[in-house]
Amino acid sequence: MQATGETLQxxxxxxxxxxxxxxxxxxxLVTADRGGLAPAPGFKAxxxxxxxxxxxxxxIVLMVAIIPFTRLVTGTTIGTAAAVVPLxxxxxxxxxxLVETALRGVDREVVEAAQAMGxxxxxxxxxxxxPESLPGLVAGLxxxxxxLIGYSAMAGAIGGGGLGDLAVRYGYQRFDTAVMIITVVVLIVIVQLVQSLGDLVARRLDRK
Structure with a gap:
């Protein structure tokens, strides 16, 4: 339960x-592109x-590469607070x-109509x-x-805490297969709940 709480946090x-x-x-990225609301090709590039x-x-490379920055921000390189930085x-x-993709899906005529109205x-x-891209934004989030759930498991491998840390220290290093299996099941359940909730919200927004 503690490891699950750390992962969720x-x-x-x-x-x-x-x-x-x-x-x-x-x-x-969208507004600065050619044909955007504020075209700036150089800035966009x-x-x-x-x-x-x-x-x-x-x-895993990013986590190691920004260790000095993580220490500067949080004062430490281990624990859940430190893991949030690379995450x-x-x-x-x-x-x-994903936001860029969702915004590009908005009908160009709707934007032009708003521009025509000043x-x-x-x-x-x-x-x-x-508002028009909200279902896509929710899906992207x-x-x-x-x-991030997968990243958090990797962060646990280098002292980030959470389910990844539990799996490495108590499952892998102590050869406790039961801990490994339970950790995997918990992660799968969390992912399924998040995906189902996100799909539900996106569908309802799309109907609206």
Missing amino acids: MVALATLLTAVFGLPLGVL VLGAVVNIGRSLPF TLGAVPFFAR ARRLAIVGKVLL TVTVVA
Whole structure:
């Protein structure tokens, strides 16, 4: 129960931070593109390259590479608080691309109608793009949470706590097969619940 609580805590906080930073990043990727609300091809190219670099790094490599930054932010490199830093940095570019995909699915005519009525760029983003793409955003966030659950298990392997730490220390190192099996089952149950809830919310928003 303690390990499960630590995993849920890590994933919840990392999800919140990912949404806070990833959503604006995805909006920038769309609005700065050619034909966007505020075209800036040079800025979009640089931003896109940074996002692609963040997505290309394997999570285990990212955790090790940013250990100094993690220590600077949290004052430690072990425990659930420290694990949130690499979890967030690993998920933000991933979620930003999903946000970009969802926003690109909005009917261009709806945006043009808002522009014709004199709506400002910020208003178009807040009252047209985001509401119209809400089902896709929820689906993208659900995929991100599922990915974070997997990342959190890897974070546990290097002292991040949670179910991953439990599986390594008490299951693998002590050759306790029962602990390994229970850990896997708990992770599967959590993923299934998150995915089912996310799908349900996305379907209801889509019907609205």
